[in-house]
Amino acid sequence: MALNELKWSFFQAKALVHSLLVLLCLHTATGMSGWGGCLDGQDIFTKIPENSHWGDVVAEVMAESTVEGVHWSLEGNDADWFFLDETSIRLNTSEDKVLDREAQGPVLMAELSCYEDDTLQGVYRIVVEVLNENDNVPEFTEDTVTSLTLSELTPVNTVVFTIKATDADNDKIIYSIDQASPDAEYFKINLPNSGEVILSKPLDYETKTLLTVTIHASEMDTAEHFNTSTSLTIIVQDGDDQYPEFLPCMLLFQDEMSRICTSPVYTVNVTEGEEDVVLDFSPGPIHAVDGDKGLSSPLSYVFSQETRMAVSRWTEIRGR
Helix, strand or coil: CHHHHHHHHHHHHHHHHHHHHHHHHHHHHHHHCCCCCHHHCCCEEEEEECCCCCCCEEEECCCCCCECCEEEEEECCCHHHEEEECCEEEECCECCECCCHHHHCCEEEEEEEEEECCEEEEEEEEEEEEECCCCCCCEECCCCCCEEEEECCCCCCCEEEECCEECCCCCCEEEEECCCCCCHHHEECCCCCCCEEEECCCCCCCCCCEEEEEEEEEECCCCCCCEEEEEEEEEEECCCCCCCEEECCEEEEECCCCEEEECCCCECCCCCCCCCCCCCCECCCCEEECCCCCCCCCCCCCCCHHHHHHHHHHHHHHCC
């Protein structure tokens, strides 16, 4: 009797093991055929370029589209960027909804939720890295100089202003002066990536009071080399570098950098014995102006030491 009971217990155990093996094989077969059940899901980590088009495949996730009683849904913050299409997760964009890394950020995250008979069974992460493309041109910053005033006394090789541009794609920027701009000869950029503009030619208010120069900002290490430009206006401010001039000016020499006049010789006839009279010089009246016309400093007139000595000597002789 005890032996029979032992045999029956062994038979039951064998049957139980066989049943478990059958169930395991059935479950494995279901998993092998695709995402047949919620247990077959997995986290998704993938990449897609920005500006990708509607319907582009983000990830392949299922081998068969439907299983009775099981359905999948996309949820989470960025779920509206995707849609399920049978075995694929695809990109959901439009003309008004462009995948822009600079706007949306470098990563999109959503969740793929699985339900069996309307009961949530599992949630799987979807992490999509948005790959950068060179789709932006450099832009000068708002505080970039557009006009400034420089004294004509500014020394050559002085850094007179600094410009700055940025690129939304984080590309390196280099700067250059447009040599076709009207006054390019007055400026140079020694270090193309610094944005520091240096005065390369002396300024002269008397010959040029306004300068215009165009500067380019270009991508350095891209195939497209996108660039932008800005025009700057430089107002030349008069400096005290000219002597007064007696008028009329008798011009001897003039070029772009200098102007040389000789003072007129004023003459007058004096009647012996007259005193306290206004002398009528010719050409007259005696008048001088500041050579720095932008300053127009007030002038005072005095006789030179030599003139005073000559008058004193003449008076002495006349009194004898």
